[in-house]
Amino acid sequence: MTSIIKDDQSDYESSCSSITVPDSSRSWMSNASLSSFGSRRCSVSGDFSSHKPHKANQAGWEAIKRLRAQKGGIVSLDHFKILKRVGSGDIGNVYLCQIRNPVVGLPSCYYAMKVVDREALAIRKKLQRAEMEKEILSGLDHPFLPTLYAEFDASHYSCLVMEFCPGGDLHAARQRQPAKCFSITSAKFYAAETLLALEYLHMMGIVYRDLKPENVLVREDGHIMLSDFDLSLKCDVVPKLVRSRPNPSTQIDQDDDDHDLKCSTPSCVIPIQPVLTSCFSMRRTKNTPRTTTIIVNADNKEYTSDVKEYTTELVAEPLNARSKSFVGTHEYLAPEVISGQGHGGAVDWWTLGVFLYELLYGITPFKGENNEKTLINILKKPLSFPRIGVSSSKEYEEMVKVQDLIARLLVKNPKKRIGSLKGSNEIKKHEFFKGVNWALIRSVRPPEVPSEMMKLRNKVVVPKLMSKKERDAPFQIPNHHFDYF
Numbered sequence: 001m002t003s004i005i006k007d008d009q010s011d012y013e014s015s016c017s018s019i020t021v022p023d024s025s026r027s028w029m030s031n032a033s034l035s036s037f038g039s040r041r042c043s044v045s046g047d048f049s050s051h052k053p054h055k056a057n058q059a060g061w062e063a064i065k066r067l068r069a070q071k072g073g074i075v076s077l078d079h080f081k082i083l084k085r086v087g088s089g090d091i092g093n094v095y096l097c098q099i100r101n102p103v104v105g106l107p108s109c110y111y112a113m114k115v116v117d118r119e120a121l122a123i124r125k126k127l128q129r130a131e132m133e134k135e136i137l138s139g140l141d142h143p144f145l146p147t148l149y150a151e152f153d154a155s156h157y158s159c160l161v162m163e164f165c166p167g168g169d170l171h172a173a174r175q176r177q178p179a180k181c182f183s184i185t186s187a188k189f190y191a192a193e194t195l196l197a198l199e200y201l202h203m204m205g206i207v208y209r210d211l212k213p214e215n216v217l218v219r220e221d222g223h224i225m226l227s228d229f230d231l232s233l234k235c236d237v238v239p240k241l242v243r244s245r246p247n248p249s250t251q252i253d254q255d256d257d258d259h260d261l262k263c264s265t266p267s268c269v270i271p272i273q274p275v276l277t278s279c280f281s282m283r284r285t286k287n288t289p290r291t292t293t294i295i296v297n298a299d300n301k302e303y304t305s306d307v308k309e310y311t312t313e314l315v316a317e318p319l320n321a322r323s324k325s326f327v328g329t330h331e332y333l334a335p336e337v338i339s340g341q342g343h344g345g346a347v348d349w350w351t352l353g354v355f356l357y358e359l360l361y362g363i364t365p366f367k368g369e370n371n372e373k374t375l376i377n378i379l380k381k382p383l384s385f386p387r388i389g390v391s392s393s394k395e396y397e398e399m400v401k402v403q404d405l406i407a408r409l410l411v412k413n414p415k416k417r418i419g420s421l422k423g424s425n426e427i428k429k430h431e432f433f434k435g436v437n438w439a440l441i442r443s444v445r446p447p448e449v450p451s452e453m454m455k456l457r458n459k460v461v462v463p464k465l466m467s468k469k470e471r472d473a474p475f476q477i478p479n480h481h482f483d484y485f
């Protein structure tokens with residue numbers, strides 16, 4: 001499925017004409033001529049070593065840290081051996097690579113290197129998107145998001161070194177399933193991990209905007225990694241404590257605009273600039289009355305909040321983000337993106353609904369004969385589900401729950417969509433996710449584990465080196481075609 005970008009002046013200062021990119025499933029970009037990279041050394045911008053606690057015990061991360069220490073803080077293309085191109089997209093090629101001289105005492109690790117031709121992108125007015133992706137990647141540290149291990153320039157190419165995902169993407173994984181659909185259990189697992197990745201992005205003030213199975217990669221251990229941030233929107237987010245009355249039902253009435261939200265009063269808005277859950281906590285101490293919650297900010301100062309009979313939740317959702325760009329992938333576009341009325345974080349909850357639908361049914365809910373019909377369907381057509389057989393009453397119950405969640409995510413009015421007010425918290429509480437241990441999901445056995453599958457098939461993991469012809473093929477700017485649907 002093709003990502004589209006149109007009219008994104010409001011997101012970036014540089015203007016961008018209406019563009020539809022070619023089908024990303026086809027490799028349109030020739031291999032960047034690696035031999036022409038040159039070897040201009042550039043230092044790694046920013047100190048990547050100090051703030052990636054989620055990578056603390058990873059050999060690949062340790063190897064890069066030691067390499068950097070050996071080379072006086074400088075990492076460059078010369079330090080890597082390019083093995084093979086593993087993918088290409090609208091803004092660059094991705095190569096499998098290894099550190100050229102393995103670090104003593106550590107296993108030889110594979111990395112993914114995304115190579116972007118800055119000159120070609122400047123001509124196509126897409127340089128800003130690559131810059132935005134780099135900026136976003138450099139700030140991420142989450143188990144289900146890519147870690148930027150190093151970044152450097154070589155000639156007019158920008159190189160981003162990240163963790164390599166050998167399991168391909170969820171689009172390819174779905175094609176391998178019986179009837180080309182995931183089971184409800186597998187879909188729940190992938191949707192839950194994706195939801196956590198989106199939750200973290202929203203806390204960082206990032207609206208992802210391009211969720212689709214093609215962008216969800218599978219790591220060696222079978223857990224997911226959300227990739228491709230060149231369509232993302234960065235905005236400010238101010239975390240809030242939201243008080244709400246405990247509701248015996250975990251499901252929210254779709255037509256209820258109020259949702260019992262009591263967060264607009266200044267007393268429950270704590271002035272904290274973007275923070276992560278790790279540096280923000282709520283606790284009750286021995287001397288604190290039951291009704292008072294203490295909020296500990298990153299600066300370790302305490303704020304008290306009288307919660308009385310309300311429950312209190314931290315909401316760090318980019319509620320005020322507003323973009324009028326026409327950005328995303330046709331079948332996944334939210335109604336507010338199509339109508340151009342301005343969109344924010346709720347677009348990601350819409351796309352989560354389409355994503356879950358596609359994982360389960362193998363099709364997207366509003367697909368028409370062509371792009372124009374698809375867009376009309378998104379705006380006008382009521383949601384419906386294909387009839388599929390279920391083998392047990394338990395499976396039937398699960399199907400009812402997942403359909404309820406999808407229906408709440410695919411509410412055309414973004415203000416009434418689940419997640420639009422309290423972010424991921426609302427979605428995580430839905431009946432469909434009941435029993436998911438959010439904190440320990442990383443320890444759950446994934447539906448498929450690529451490393452085990454490779455062992456089973458006795459496949460040699462070491463990939464073929466690129467031929468000289470492949471390596472030296474000239475870089476080509478693709479033929480653009482314009483599509484105004």
Ligand SMILES: Nc1ncnc2c1ncn2[C@@H]1O[C@H](COP(=O)(O)OP(=O)(O)OP(=O)(O)O)[C@@H](O)[C@H]1O
Pocket residue numbers: 003021024086087088089090091092093094112114146162163164165166169214217227228229230
């Ligand atoms: N970390 C990774 N590990 C393995 N493969 C990857 C990795 N990152 C990207 N790829 C592969 O490379 C392809 C292109 O990467 P990516 O989507 O980031 O490029 P892009 O130019 O931004 O594409 P798009 O047209 O979707 O915006 C992906 O579809 C995926 O198959």
